[in-house]
Amino acid sequence: MSDRPAVHGSATRVELTQLVLPQYTNAIGTIFGGQVAAWIDMCAAISAQRFCRTQVVTVSIDELHFLHPIQRGHIAIFRSCVNAAWNRSVEVGVRVEGEDPLTGERTHTASAYTTFVSLVDGRPSAVPALLVDSAEELRRQAEAELRRGSRLRHRAALEAQRR
Numbered sequence: 794m795s796d797r798p799a800v801h802g803s804a805t806r807v808e809l810t811q812l813v814l815p816q817y818t819n820a821i822g823t824i825f826g827g828q829v830a831a832w833i834d835m836c837a838a839i840s841a842q843r844f845c846r847t848q849v850v851t852v853s854i855d856e857l858h859f860l861h862p863i864q865r866g867h868i869a870i871f872r873s874c875v876n877a878a879w880n881r882s883v884e885v886g887v888r889v890e891g892e893d894p895l896t897g898e899r900t901h902t903a904s905a906y907t908t909f910v911s912l913v914d915g916r917p918s919a920v921p922a923l924l925v926d927s928a929e930e931l932r933r934q935a936e937a938e939l940r941r942g943s944r945l946r947h948r949a950a951l952e953a954q955r956r
């Protein structure tokens with residue numbers, strides 16, 4: 794039997810809630826995309842750290858598409874969890890929603906897929922195994938496998954260009 798520790802995906806869930814104050818908006822009064830990216834990274838890092846219990850570093854963030862704006866004075870909600878774990882890296886998915894504080898209506902703003910590497914003494918290190926408990930978690934894990942393939946091919950292409 795493997796002595797690799799195992800962690801339930803549900804133990805990595807994080808919810809980060811932010812009021813969209815003026816300093817977080819762009820010139821037209823909606824949330825600034827760079828701020829959304831920073832909060833995505835922060836929320837995901839907490840999930841990755843809850844899973845690995847080591848230092849973690851972002852190694853990639855997949856394409857980020859903003860589907861709907863979030864208005865100044867509305868609420869931005871970030872929910873993340875570890876989708877899949879490999880040898881020394883994990884994928885963390887983050888869903889971003891905007892909430893109108895007067896009606897409670899929520900709108901899907903973006904979904905992001907981030908990859909974190911576990912570091913011990915500054916070097917990539919083994920991560921725990923992921924325990925999946927539901928059909929939903931299994932689906933997320935399978936989809937993460939597909940995304941990993943495309944990410945690693947992209948990285949290999951970038952490395953080949955630099956040579």
Ligand SMILES: CC(C)(COP(=O)(O)OP(=O)(O)OC[C@H]1O[C@@H](n2cnc3c(N)ncnc32)[C@H](O)[C@@H]1OP(=O)(O)O)[C@@H](O)C(=O)NCCC(=O)NCCS
Nearest residue numbers: 850851852853879880881882883908910916917944945948
């Ligand atoms: C993260 C870092 C330490 C990884 O070191 P590396 O030598 O590039 O990576 P390795 O080839 O040893 O791979 C380590 C793990 O990262 C994964 N990885 C590397 N590049 C990746 C990418 N672009 N996308 C997804 N996974 C990637 C590898 O698959 C491996 O995971 P695995 O063992 O689970 O398969 C290094 O790339 C780094 O320091 N990058 C900068 C990170 C940073 O500063 N982030 C903050 C924002 S700028």
